[in-house]
Amino acid sequence: MNSLEQACLNHDVAYAVHKDTAALNAADDCLVAGAAKIAISDDAPEYEKQDARTVAAIMAAKSPLKLGVSTAKRCKARGKGRLC
Secondary structure (H helix, E strand, C coil): CCHHHHHHHHHHHHHHHCCCHHHHHHHHHHHHHHHHHHHCCCCCCHHHHHHHHHHHHHHHHHHHHCCCCCHHHHHHHHCCCCCC
């Protein structure tokens, strides 16, 4: 498992454990910071740096929108009878 995969796994675990939007947004911010650090790392291979730049850009765009919404809230918002 490379550094970016570990950062993404930590983000996924945070989403599984925490349900409040503030904690989910904090997990997004941590992933942005981790990916940005990997993107400029001298130790990471070029493919990992490129992937890290992509992840950092996507998550940085998402974070100010405060889109860290738990699965349960997304499912409830979709209404009954719809798959989540």
